[in-house]
Amino acid sequence: xxxxxxxxxxxxxxxxxxxxxVVFFARIFYxxxxxxxxxxxxxQQSIEKILQADFILPVSHTEAxxxxxxxxxxxxxxxxxFQNVKDNEFTLNYHFLDQSGRLKATALTQHxxxxxxxxTRKALPDSIRSLLF
Amino acid sequence: xxxxxxxxxxxxxxxxxxxxxVVFFARIFYxxxxxxxxxxxxxQQSIEKILQADFILPVSHTEAxxxxxxxxxxxxxxxxxFQNVKDNEFTLNYHFLDQSGRLKATALTQHxxxxxxxxTRKALPDSIRSLLF
Amino acid sequence: xxxxxxxxxxxxxxxxxxxxxVVFFARIFYxxxxxxxxxxxxxQQSIEKILQADFILPVSHTEAxxxxxxxxxxxxxxxxxFQNVKDNEFTLNYHFLDQSGRLKATALTQHxxxxxxxxTRKALPDSIRSLLF
Amino acid sequence: xxxxxxxxxxxxxxxxxxxxxVVFFARIFYxxxxxxxxxxxxxQQSIEKILQADFILPVSHTEAxxxxxxxxxxxxxxxxxFQNVKDNEFTLNYHFLDQSGRLKATALTQHxxxxxxxxTRKALPDSIRSLLF
Numbered sequence: 316x317x318x319x320x321x322x323x324x325x326x327x328x329x330x331x332x333x334x335x336x337v338v339f340f341a342r343i344f345y346x347x348x349x350x351x352x353x354x355x356x357x358x359q360q361s362i363e364k365i366l367q368a369d370f371i372l373p374v375s376h377t378e379a380x381x382x383x384x385x386x387x388x389x390x391x392x393x394x395x396x397f398q399n400v401k402d403n404e405f406t407l408n409y410h411f412l413d414q415s416g417r418l419k420a421t422a423l424t425q426h427x428x429x430x431x432x433x434x435t436r437k438a439l440p441d442s443i444r445s446l447l448f
Numbered sequence: 449x450x451x452x453x454x455x456x457x458x459x460x461x462x463x464x465x466x467x468x469x470v471v472f473f474a475r476i477f478y479x480x481x482x483x484x485x486x487x488x489x490x491x492q493q494s495i496e497k498i499l500q501a502d503f504i505l506p507v508s509h510t511e512a513x514x515x516x517x518x519x520x521x522x523x524x525x526x527x528x529x530f531q532n533v534k535d536n537e538f539t540l541n542y543h544f545l546d547q548s549g550r551l552k553a554t555a556l557t558q559h560x561x562x563x564x565x566x567x568t569r570k571a572l573p574d575s576i577r578s579l580l581f
Numbered sequence: 582x583x584x585x586x587x588x589x590x591x592x593x594x595x596x597x598x599x600x601x602x603v604v605f606f607a608r609i610f611y612x613x614x615x616x617x618x619x620x621x622x623x624x625q626q627s628i629e630k631i632l633q634a635d636f637i638l639p640v641s642h643t644e645a646x647x648x649x650x651x652x653x654x655x656x657x658x659x660x661x662x663f664q665n666v667k668d669n670e671f672t673l674n675y676h677f678l679d680q681s682g683r684l685k686a687t688a689l690t691q692h693x694x695x696x697x698x699x700x701t702r703k704a705l706p707d708s709i710r711s712l713l714f
Numbered sequence: 715x716x717x718x719x720x721x722x723x724x725x726x727x728x729x730x731x732x733x734x735x736v737v738f739f740a741r742i743f744y745x746x747x748x749x750x751x752x753x754x755x756x757x758q759q760s761i762e763k764i765l766q767a768d769f770i771l772p773v774s775h776t777e778a779x780x781x782x783x784x785x786x787x788x789x790x791x792x793x794x795x796f797q798n799v800k801d802n803e804f805t806l807n808y809h810f811l812d813q814s815g816r817l818k819a820t821a822l823t824q825h826x827x828x829x830x831x832x833x834t835r836k837a838l839p840d841s842i843r844s845l846l847f
Binding site: 459461462463478481482485486489494495496499519520521 | 592594595596611614615618619622627628629632652653654
């Protein structure tokens, strides 16, 4: 398998856990996006710089698969993988691993590149494209 | 198309909106689950009754597609549709419609039926199966 | 006691509950703000209309007291009370009651009126002042 | 002023920002609790160990004061200060500082020590008391 673009670790908190005693399923997408923002920061392409530019990268499609429950105060590492890039969209994969390397969940975010004013598709700028390979 | 199992309406709040000025993509799954819980309540199969029973229904897979941004203080109606049911899992679809009937997003949650103690698959109880058609 | 300005009801959800099995303490402020936004909507002074105007009403101070735990799938009614108003600030109180009328929690939000551009204090507009008594 | 018990840093994320373009006021309490949980972990008194013991430490009262808005992708350091301890309760203060040392917000959480089964007050165990000075 290709090597990951980035690794990001976090610890699950009291408020991440739901009434069933495990991380609420939808939290996975918050963690994934936190990893994505940290990845952008790492490459001096911060999310607030993007929001001030003439393009936006909204999520057009997303998925997650849950393989094992994630519990309170677990340290999880997300590995971000590049899946594919087209002229005006790209897809990232996220692997959620516990500290023994067990895969707890996977997620995917597909981002489209839109013009900030018109919200129509435009070509992905090189500043972003160059981060993905 | 088949008629929906249930309709649920909500209004987007200040804290649902992110720094890009639209509903944060992962919020869609919170809304979908709120609709699902309200659907269960409507049929006297509340989520806390399920948590006290000998089975659990965790989400094993989920997806969403975003067609148009959802803004602050929008009233959105979720229609829940039955997609399929197997012996020990079922899938629901969620359509997010604005007040003019425009489809803003869709989501899907696949739930597996597990034994509460062993977390191994078991047959979906009739109390849940009977809600889905 | 003075009569309430507004009543707002909600049901606690799976994701509102934390690993201790009760509503996470900080959720109380989300519910309070949801009640406040619904109150504004009820009087045609929606939060997005305010955000487009020349003033903002950020929270400058907030408090909450927790009297009894709030559990999963509880229906709670928030009663909003006016506490005081000054030239450029106002304070609201929120009472969280269960369906038997038991007071579960109270919260308070103090809002200051700032000029949108300069973020300096300005007099509360009559459109807001008139809602408070 | 007394030295802080603990320092915890975090970066604000896209989803922390609300429709007004700043961190939603109630998020401050999530950050404060994240800092508190990290402080407990640091002293091998993790939140999940506490949840398995015969006492709980729910928040009975909380407050926050907002001095300046916190923006997207800001790195904030929370300093936790001990305020006071009684036989069966304690209070912590949280200072939110930006990277230039400017105080953006303060928060306070008062925790009571309750018996896990009866939810009546009991003396704070030494394992917790010893962390506070």
